[in-house]
Amino acid sequence: MKLGKMRFGWLVFSIAAAGVLLYTQVKAQQPSFDCHDIDAGSIEAMICQDPALAVLDNQLAEVYRQAALKATNEHPPVLKAEQRGWIKGRNECWKAAEPQACVTSEYQLRIAALQATYRLIPLTATVTYLCDDQPGSEVIATFFPTNPPTLIAERGDSVALMYQQESGSGARYAGRNESLWEHQGEATIRWGYGAPELKCRRTL
Incomplete structure (x- = not known):
C-alpha cells in the first residue's frame, strides 16, 4: 500500500512539474506586452504569434529597463520619446515585403542602439x-x-x-x-x- 501511495505521489509530482515547465515555456514565448485585445493582422499580433519575435521583444524590454535606470537624470528626457518613435516605426513593418524580417531587424538595431548609447555592455x-x-x-x-x-x-x-x-x-x-x-x-x-x-x- 505504501509503495502504491509513493508511486501515486510521484506521478502527481511529475504531472505538476511538467505543468510548471510547460507554463514557463509558454510564458517565456509571450512578449513583454499584453496580447489580449490587440488588432488581428497587426505587427503586435505577429509578435504574439511568433516565439522568436517574442524573445526579441523581451530582450528589448530588459535592455530598455537597464537604459531607463541610466537615463533618470537625462536632460532633455529623450529615451521615452525615442522609444515611442521606434514602436511607431516597427509597426510600419506591415508595409515591408517581408514583415517578419523587418520586425526582426528593427528589434536587433534598437537593442544594439540602446546597449551602445547607454554603455550597457563593455566597449571594444x-x-x-x-x-x-x-x-x-x-x-x-x-x-x-x-x-x-x-x-x-x-x-x-x-x-x-x-x-x-x-x-x-x-x-x-x-x-x-x-x-x-x-x-x-x-x-x-x-x-x-x-x-x-x-x-x-x-x-x-
Missing part, C-alpha cells in the same frame, strides 16, 4: 582619427560588440551612432547621415547629409 575599443591633417579636426569612435556591431562617433559637439555594414574590405559603418570606412589605418568619414568626405588616419 576607442579610436581617435585625425582628419585632413588638421589638429582640430578629430573624430573619436568608440566601438561596441553589439549585434550588429556599432560605434558611437564624436566630432566636436556632434555625436553619431553607426552600425556595421557589409564590406568587401576594411570595416564600414553607417548611421543616419554619417559614415565611416576604415582600411589599414586610413579612414574615409562623411559627417552630415551631403557633406564632403574627410580623409582621416588613426592617431597613435
